[in-house]
Amino acid sequence: MLTELAIRNFAIIDQLTITFQDGLTVLSGETGAGKSIIIDSIQLLAGGRSSVDFVRHGEEKAEIEGLFLIDSDNHPIHEVGNQYGVETRDNEIVLNRVITASGKSICRVNGKLVTLAILKEFGRTLIDIHSQHETQSLMIPENHIELLDLYNRDQIEQAKEEYLTLFQKLQSLRNRYKELNENEKEMAQRLDLLEFQLNELEKANLVPNEDIELENERKQLLNYERIFRGITEAYNALYGEEKGLELLHIAQKALEENSSFDPFIAKKSEEITNHFYMIEDLTYQLSNYMDGLEFDPNRLNEIEGRLAEIDRLKKKYGTTVSEMIEYMGKIEEEIELINNKESHLQKIMNEIEEVKQDAFLEAKQLHDLRKKAAKALIEEVHVELKDLYLEKSTFSIEFSPETPSEHVELHKNGFDQIRFLISTNLGEPLKEISKVASGGELSRIMLVLKKLFAKHQGVTSVIFDEVDTGVSGRVAQAIAEKIFQISKESQVLCITHLPQVAAMADTHLLIEKDEINNRTLTHVSVLTETEQINELSRMMTGTKLTNTAKEHAKELLDLAESFKKGQLINN
Structure with missing residues (x-):
């Protein structure tokens, strides 16, 4: 609230x-x-x-x-x-x-x-x-089907969800058919474009993650001197007389010679031995990597050229090489689809007919549930209209089409078009609620x-x-x-x-x-109650408050209270 x-x-x-x-x-x-x-x-x-x-x-x-x-x-x-x-x-x-x-x-x-x-x-x-002064949802015929569905919500909602799943699938198939069945000129232009794009991408001979690997190699070549100097300094600090590896070896021997006297020394001797061999292996790796380092300006130029070519293609086909390769696959599928258009169109049409038939059956289930709900709603409306002194009024719910077939047009709510109709006078034809002339009746x-x-x-x-x-x-x-x-x-x-x-x-x-x-x-x-009596009196007589009007107002409040209590007991 x-x-x-x-x-x-x-x-x-x-x-x-x-x-x-x-x-x-x-x-x-x-x-x-x-x-x-x-x-x-x-x-x-x-x-x-x-x-x-x-x-x-x-x-x-x-x-x-x-x-x-x-x-x-x-x-x-x-x-x-x-x-x-x-x-x-x-x-x-x-x-x-x-x-x-x-x-x-x-x-x-x-x-x-x-x-x-x-x-x-x-x-x-x-x-x-x-x-x-304002048209509301109940007065708009397009909303009547939604209101009827709410009236029997528990049963209709599930059937509606099942129908919508099929209807959305049907719409998707129809859109695919329409796209593929465009005029020959547009299709030929599309095919030319796709073949050009595929040819351009195939000539590039793209390799997955190639752009990432080339960027890493480019970074290495651009920083060759710093990389070589860093590895050399690290190697020299570890290998040679009175260097890290030799000093570590001395420490390892010192612990090893006394390991039999103390369990703690024995444990640490084993740990330092393991570290020594690891550092020794690391030293060999640094040496081998250093020997293999080579600055090749020609290779750097090749990488720059290749990356420039990849960047040019990225502007047209994707932000990464992987995306461009994926796009190539989609192009190949679409080219195959266009070249074999007729067979694909027939396949889609067959799917459309199958799904449409299933959707129609679900729509028919919805229609039957709505018919049942409409009958109950009409009965309730007639009871309520009598309470409002419209006992001669007739309320009805119009379904269109009256006799649905498999060829009927489907929409998001099935095939039903629904209008609430009413006649407020005996012998008068049923009309849309929004067209009822009398404001009081409306x-x-x-x-x-x-x-x-x-x-x-x-x-x-x-x-x-x-x-x-x-x-x-x-x-x-x-x-x-x-x-x-x-x-x-x-x-x-x-x-x-x-x-x-x-x-x-x-x-x-x-x-x-x-x-x-x-x-x-x-x-x-x-x-307050007293103020409410005065206000009701004013509403009855205008600005002048009379004792008679106040008595009538008090009586009106008592009648209203009696009605409320009766409603409470009945409920």
Whole structure:
């Protein structure tokens, strides 16, 4: 859930920190007090589009920061975090968005800089905002298939993974076929290029690790004098009269002559004898290496020329000789592929047909599971619509194609194209949800779907921005009850002008604005029961508070409390 929101220099908000609770939080206040501005700030945290107009006049930047608490180790936010390298193990997510007066947007998740697209990925798993002015995921037909899959997640997810494995393999084969089946002119040009490259590399007669060995030999020749002098000095220090080896021999004899008298001397005598022979062997090696040292300027020139040739090839074919030899192998394979294009095309086509058939069978399994889920969802929606006095409405889920065959076009979700349809009046045809004309009907339909999908979508916070516009009376009460039911599955933040909805609040926040030093400021306060009664009275009658309105407000709160207790007993 969203537990804390900090806003600085955003629109008419100077500095504001709001602590949110679980359950249903209602935000109310006069028009223009800043209620929707608070929702706008949350929307920006979720990756919404920014504007320099959001920056408070006279300030350099606006900043919004939100702390979210995750109550499940299986929440999809963890998968998103793993994908983008953001730590989420403490089940705390901090989203941060800065908008500068110049229009620059800076996004962070748990302190890590991210792109706006990545911030949006995190936001969509945490927040679901619905307003009367904005198209939301439930209203977009392209999203309906994902929502239906969530409704029967346990069964569909595994089948979907198995299908996706085959679909990705199918796409890879199709891409290979397309690349190989390019027009003759391009293929001929490609073949000429590959043959030229292969010929150039073959003429070079490259040997594995040749560049490394040549660099070492070059370094040796360039430092010949220092190497020779160093070996000579070491050899002379060890070999000869009164030199290291002779002195070591004297020490060895001295210990050997007395080894029978003392175990310690015997042990050390053996050790020094071993060291003597090792140093003696080292001296012979130094002598032999010194005898073989020879400075050959011609060889140095050869190495320089060969390394220059290798460096020239590296600029075209790889950073090392090994990489260039590997590239030669790939060229040979591609040349063979082009020269025998027809046989390879036929082989790939055969693979495509086999994989497509397997993918179709998996897609058919997905289709059957979705059909079963759709039937159950339709039944639940009809029950919920009756509670909202839309008992004459008809909800349906359209599958396209209706009768799939093996020749149907496959996509990432199988072959199904799905749309949620509804008719709100008897005798009227089914239409897409987004095309339902009545705002009040649209609000109720949306609430039904929100309630059914809240627990499946996994979002921590559902936000309603005046979605109850256009309703009143018993419908308003029914909407209030539905919003409360949604808050049992996810935290709900709700801006409303309906007293019925406000009365259902677990926490009621009042948004007000003041004018200080000729500037408008917004502040938020948590209402006590008495203050809530006054606010509900104002929502009923306007600015004038009457005793009758207060009595009605108190009665409304009592009815809401009774409903809540009934819900608790039923659950």
